[in-house]
Amino acid sequence: MNRFNGQTAIVTGAARGIGRAIAERLASEGATVALADINEAGVQAAADEIGGASFAVATDIAEPESVTALHSAVIDKTGQLDVLVNAAAIVPFVPWDDLTFEEWRRVMRVNLDGIYLMCRAASDLMRPRKYGRIVNIASNSIFDGTPNMAHYVASKGGVLTFSRSLATELGGDKITVNSVCPGLTDTEGVQESPHKDAFEFVDMLQAIKGTGTPADIVPAVAFLASEEAHWITGQALAVDAGMIRH
Numbered sequence: 001m002n003r004f005n006g007q008t009a010i011v012t013g014a015a016r017g018i019g020r021a022i023a024e025r026l027a028s029e030g031a032t033v034a035l036a037d038i039n040e041a042g043v044q045a046a047a048d049e050i051g052g053a054s055f056a057v058a059t060d061i062a063e064p065e066s067v068t069a070l071h072s073a074v075i076d077k078t079g080q081l082d083v084l085v086n087a088a089a090i091v092p093f094v095p096w097d098d099l100t101f102e103e104w105r106r107v108m109r110v111n112l113d114g115i116y117l118m119c120r121a122a123s124d125l126m127r128p129r130k131y132g133r134i135v136n137i138a139s140n141s142i143f144d145g146t147p148n149m150a151h152y153v154a155s156k157g158g159v160l161t162f163s164r165s166l167a168t169e170l171g172g173d174k175i176t177v178n179s180v181c182p183g184l185t186d187t188e189g190v191q192e193s194p195h196k197d198a199f200e201f202v203d204m205l206q207a208i209k210g211t212g213t214p215a216d217i218v219p220a221v222a223f224l225a226s227e228e229a230h231w232i233t234g235q236a237l238a239v240d241a242g243m244i245r246h
């Protein structure tokens with residue numbers, strides 16, 4: 001399929017994990033992808049490996065100037081923005097007793113402020129063209145609550161409800177906004193944290209057994225980012241082997 005021929009996409013968190021896999025798929029289907037990540041070396045390496053017209057932009061999604069510079073770079077290079085996928089986030093493991101206000105703010109700053117800044121800048125570019133696809137990566141942890149991540153769960157719940165509201169705001173300009181809620185997925189980030197010990201427990205709750213990988217999340221994101229998903233907006237799609245069924 002070449003669903004993104006002639007289109008430009010921004011994917012945040014594209015240095016590794018789910019964001020990188022999404023960037024690779026959109027590029028393989030014809031998009032020029034701006035890979036954005038705070039990890040400068042990592043995102044450059046990812047863009048080099050993906051090749052083609054795709055390019056890296058070192059970006060802190062929580063810094064307004066950095067987000068403005070990213071969008072300027074995209075317009076300078078391609079003149080348009082069709083797709084935004086927000087995958088960048090901090091995925092913490094902090095028990096409630098250790099959850100300080102400083103740690104709370106650290107996560108909110110990236111996971112929620114960052115989504116606002118990215119959607120603000122991207123939608124301003126999309127609206128005059130009356131076309132746009134925004135896919136925000138939330139998490140299935142928000143539906144039942146997950147221990148050791150109260151601030152993360154709060155931030156991702158915000159991502160879902162913000163996406164619903166933004167869908168209403170932008171529908172008139174034919175811009176769709178949806179969220180995808182992955183289940184536990186085997187990424188570098190998870191492997192570096194105590195979350196890696198939860199795969200067995202999660203497997204027990206899944207309708208389909210096995211360990212989720214970024215490749216399992218990508219197809220849902222690519223579909224919602226495509227032109228043919230024009231009649232779907234304000235939705236949250238759990239992509240978690242049927243762990244959450246409501």
Ligand SMILES: NC(=O)c1ccc[n+]([C@@H]2O[C@H](COP(=O)([O-])OP(=O)(O)OC[C@H]3O[C@@H](n4cnc5c(N)ncnc54)[C@H](O)[C@@H]3O)[C@@H](O)[C@H]2O)c1
Nearest residue numbers: 013015017018037038060061087088089139184185187189
């Ligand atoms: N892996 C999972 O089990 C899982 C489950 C549910 C939801 N998610 C969500 O999927 C997305 C990707 O998860 P992952 O496991 O691939 O994460 P990861 O930690 O492997 O990658 C996250 C990327 O975001 C980047 N990033 C962090 N802060 C940033 C900032 N301020 N500006 C720009 N980039 C920044 C990091 O450098 C990193 O490359 C996240 O939104 C996460 O919350 C993941």
